Amino acid sequence: MKATAKAHPIQGLVKYHGMRDPEIRLPYHDSISVCTAPSHTKTTVEFLPDADEDVYVIGGEEVEGRGAERIRDVVEHVRDLADFDHRVRLESENSFPSNIGFGSSSSGFAAAAMALAEAADLDLTRPEISTIARRGSSSAARAVTGAFSHLYSGMNDTDCRSERIETDLEDDLRIVAAHVPAYKETEQAHAEAADSHMFQARMAHMHKQIDDMRDALYEADFDAAFELAEHDSLSLAATTMTGPAGWVYWQPRTIAVFNAIRELRAEEDIPAYFSTDTGASVYINTTTEYVDRVEKVVADCNVETDVWEVGGPAEILDESDALF
Ligand SMILES: Nc1ncnc2c1ncn2[C@@H]1O[C@H](COP(=O)(O)OP(=O)(O)OP(=O)(O)O)[C@@H](O)[C@H]1O
Numbered sequence: 607m608k609a610t611a612k613a614h615p616i617q618g619l620v621k622y623h624g625m626r627d628p629e630i631r632l633p634y635h636d637s638i639s640v641c642t643a644p645s646h647t648k649t650t651v652e653f654l655p656d657a658d659e660d661v662y663v664i665g666g667e668e669v670e671g672r673g674a675e676r677i678r679d680v681v682e683h684v685r686d687l688a689d690f691d692h693r694v695r696l697e698s699e700n701s702f703p704s705n706i707g708f709g710s711s712s713s714g715f716a717a718a719a720m721a722l723a724e725a726a727d728l729d730l731t732r733p734e735i736s737t738i739a740r741r742g743s744s745s746a747a748r749a750v751t752g753a754f755s756h757l758y759s760g761m762n763d764t765d766c767r768s769e770r771i772e773t774d775l776e777d778d779l780r781i782v783a784a785h786v787p788a789y790k791e792t793e794q795a796h797a798e799a800a801d802s803h804m805f806q807a808r809m810a811h812m813h814k815q816i817d818d819m820r821d822a823l824y825e826a827d828f829d830a831a832f833e834l835a836e837h838d839s840l841s842l843a844a845t846t847m848t849g850p851a852g853w854v855y856w857q858p859r860t861i862a863v864f865n866a867i868r869e870l871r872a873e874e875d876i877p878a879y880f881s882t883d884t885g886a887s888v889y890i891n892t893t894t895e896y897v898d899r900v901e902k903v904v905a906d907c908n909v910e911t912d913v914w915e916v917g918g919p920a921e922i923l924d925e926s927d928a929l930f
């Protein structure tokens with residue numbers, strides 16, 4: 607009745623934006639991402655038949671409000687599937703800063719779903735567990751299957767699931783994470799996605815983006831894949847900026863990094879592409895050979911960096927790794 611799991615957060619490549627069903631978090635369209643490592647979430651859960659209430663703790667602090675509601679959505683679904691009503695204790699830690707745009711909800715709900723399914727003794731594949739994680743956050747579905755993964759919007763709850771995409775780009779990809787902390791509210795952005803006049807244009811464009819990204823991954827075409835991700839960052843921001851809230855999530859240092867990376871590409875012919883999810887922080891996708899040069903250029907913009915690699919699927923850890 608107890609299990610511990612680890613999951614890596616995602617960087618969106620063809621990015622998910624908006625939900626046609628916010629209850630069970632069915633997105634409007636397919637999306638593709640890549641997991642980052644060693645950044646990760648570790649989560650321990652234990653079902654307690656004698657306890658009166660659930661307890662959720664992240665980073666040593668009890669979770670309340672909306673954060674707790676989202677965890678409860680995942681837990682309730684696992685209780686339904688397991689056909690029992692035991693209360694649960696869940697403790698979790700993120701190894702990287704959360705709420706600045708590095709995908710803590712993806713690894714958080716992926717690790718929770720993986721640990722809960724194991725503790726409830728459900729015998730499920732990762733794509734099946736991805737449908738449980740999706741109830742906390744759609745991006746978490748892709749963090750369950752790991753590395754490069756594709757979340758199919760599907761027709762219903764069962765086939766709105768994530769599948770891994772094998773590609774030879776995995777080993778050589780290096781991701782410079784440029785930290786630009788700023789206020790962000792991803793759920794609000796999803797809620798008003800369809801209210802931008804750009805949204806229908808984005809939807810019409812999406813099938814080709816997904817097709818082209820899959821081709822680039824199959825062919826291990828680095829430039830094609832990450833140029834698409836850079837382009838989709840601009841498309842996503844265009845949609846949120848023209849929604850009712852007019853939300854501009856980039857900050858001056860975000861744009862400084864964009865300019866520095868494009869200059870590096872133009873002047874030194876270095877394969878480096880920027881990418882942002884909903885937030886001011888930036889990912890720069892490059893290769894092992896050029897990562898030190900890229901990191902230096904980002905640091906010169908007065909931005910703190912980490913260098914990450916591709917992270918694998920969510921996994922169950924040993925009892926000795928438990929958080930309690
Ligand atoms: N380890 C975790 N376990 C469960 N939930 C988590 C964990 N870490 C973060 N969360 C939840 O993820 C949500 C973060 O929301 P948001 O939609 O802004 O995610 P995000 O865009 O992935 O965040 P960011 O990329 O800025 O880290 C909050 O509800 C928070 O409580």
Ligand SMILES: C[C@@](O)(CCOP(=O)(O)OP(=O)(O)O)CC(=O)O
Nearest residue numbers: 618621622711743744745793883884
């Ligand atoms: C474009 C993104 O940043 C969207 C992230 O959305 P989340 O899955 O974090 O949103 P919630 O479901 O509200 O948690 C990255 C992506 O998943 O493509």
